[in-house]
Amino acid sequence: LLGVGTVGAAVARRLLAGGEPLARRVGRPLLLRHVLVRDPARRRSFQIPSSILRTDVGVILNDDETSIVVELIGGVDDARRLTFDAVRAGKDVVTANKALLAVHGREIFAAARSAGRCVTFEGAVAGGIPLIEAIRRGLAANRIDAVYGILNGTCNYILTRMIDNGASYAHALGEAQRLGYAEADPTTDVSGLDAAHKLAILASLAMGRCCDLDRIAVKGISDIDLIDLTAAAELGLVCKLLAIARRHGGDISLAVEPRFIPRSHPLAAVSGPFNAVSVYGDLIGHCLFYGPGAGGDATASAVLADILDVASGNAAKTFAAEGVLWDQTPAATYAPAGEDASPHYIRVGLVDRPGGIAQIATILGNAGISIASIIQHESPYQQASDPVPVVVTTHPARQRDVRAAVTRFGELKEVLGAPVCIPVLEKLGPGGGK
């Protein structure tokens, strides 16, 4: 076991205290022989026997009795080096490191394969939810057309608190930090990058194409304004940061972005730090997986499942045979951005003067975008000089057409401030009318 942070400590605790039911599953004992730490003297919430604490990874990699290395140190560079060293030393590797696999997955899988070892990573996406397994095995007979969901618990917690408590983004973020749901530097989470790492893994697996992290259009939640969450709530819409991968014929589109979703969609009920992922397969249709997306014990549940799968020999067979990991699949080709049609939520601030709404309606009409509703949101605290927020929802329209129209709103003298434009999720099958 390399690293004993929150997840590592939970894995060690179960292996040391509750190993017997685990051993029974695979018909052989599971022994935790080595735990790599930086500082053996450091006090930990969970006390690991000093006899198995190591500071030199060489001791671990040279031990022929050790067959599985569990990489939980996080980060990319050290983890990459240790993973390479482990497979070359003849160990199978279990990891929960999404950044590592999103960036270096292809070379890591190839190195493991040429060493005759396997790498498993159930804990890298959606915490404890057995989603990777579902896509690789339970849904293996399907052509998967879309996979999308809530992959970052920090963002979902913040958005949930804003919606439920009318909190500002800054306030909700502060609360998430106090509760341990957000880190002191929340950038990786709120920028959408963490969700993008997970999407790169998930999409590569689901689509059978190696998806490039850099080809994901990433937008975070830090610009989300409470006014839009409130206005959308009146329309029966809830805001979620969604990671979306979709098949368009032979091409794939990838995005991480805030979306409104109808309250009746199963993803709308996913609140707080939970994760959930919808999968559309050509046989199964729509299915969804929900659970804790982070946390020591929940992620340990996934890591331990991988350990059992490796110990039983099943992981090696799957790794060798299935041919869906991205060292064995072609690079993805990408659909042009913005081709998808969705309903949209648009908010513009209008000067309180006749004709503004007509101008907006004209621009949308000329672009062939059909309006579903217009609501003028006057506030009792409105000053005469304040812009009047006007919320427009559209019928399904091509995203790039809507964005182009909204850009034109910004040029109107009746419009104050930057318009807001957020697509609304409908249930997704294969993309773009193909």
Next chain:
Amino acid sequence: LLGVGTVGAAVARRLLAGGEPLARRVGRPLLLRHVLVRDPARRRSFQIPSSILRTDVGVILNDDETSIVVELIGGVDDARRLTFDAVRAGKDVVTANKALLAVHGREIFAAARSAGRCVTFEGAVAGGIPLIEAIRRGLAANRIDAVYGILNGTCNYILTRMIDNGASYAHALGEAQRLGYAEADPTTDVSGLDAAHKLAILASLAMGRCCDLDRIAVKGISDIDLIDLTAAAELGLVCKLLAIARRHGGDISLAVEPRFIPRSHPLAAVSGPFNAVSVYGDLIGHCLFYGPGAGGDATASAVLADILDVASGNAAKTFAAEGVLWDQTPAATYAPAGEDASPHYIRVGLVDRPGGIAQIATILGNAGISIASIIQHESPYQQASDPVPVVVTTHPARQRDVRAAVTRFGELKEVLGAPVCIPVLEKLGPGGGK
């Protein structure tokens, strides 16, 4: 392949037309060599080459080139005999037959084990949702404390239509029959028996104890009255037929019954013919699996996943090693019925005369049951002689205490008709304050 009903036809279609991506998953071709039918001349929506149609199962079982038998004939007696014959003939068996495994699972698994074969059954519970796999593998490191959910799409469709459209039970059932969601004789579904079959399988697996179908307290939906669905909607509650297995220390409780659940619970959003199952594990906490619970293609997705799992050799390893199937686990012991505490929804019809509500409140108070709300539901169409429906919700109270109190309501001269009493689901960990 034994049987080409809806599911069998979908399995055959994919094996015959799209076998190459499947073969790639396991590194060997998958050939559909025999299809057992009653009448080879019958016209089918999906045409199977006559060269592989068989009417004599002996031809199939004696073919050494056939290694997997897929049992999709349904029913219990013939399916049992064919399954026994298949494992004794050295075939692995894939089945989606929940009644078969709920009733004869123990002897079937034992027979397969002594023949050195395996039996898989992903399609037997929750249609296409890869739930069996999740419990056996993805959540294998957890002690599972509760598993409950919506396991019968017919009942869920009927309840959804009653709630959303204000339809009566009889009307919604008729509609379900017209759409093919309910059979001409809907008894197995609406009585809760179908959900009980699935619960026996799911609970045996999740709890690691052989659970007896006869020990499930089963109540169906045919008594559900629209008035209660409407009244509960005002309280933010939705009615679902739930199958519930819960661990109470070393004991287990099993029930299939209508329950109200809060609109905020993820199961509340499961509408129409969909299934969803919540699982509570000691590591993962709460997770949930959602998807189509029936249908040819969706169930074929599960059956084909099993076929791949058997063909890859993984299923045999899991079957041999894990020790959780109920030929290898002890018989369950059962918690006394009604020990669980839940909030309750109660409706009584009162004569329109002072004192009725006081009598009810007194009975509840004397039983130590705390009232959360009382709503008197007067209707504009109420006749003076009609009973006034009064809806009481309680704080969490032991189910048998509440039932005893409600029985006493029936003895009051102020009460007309039989009172209705439906427990409200809260999120479930391990049972009963243990």
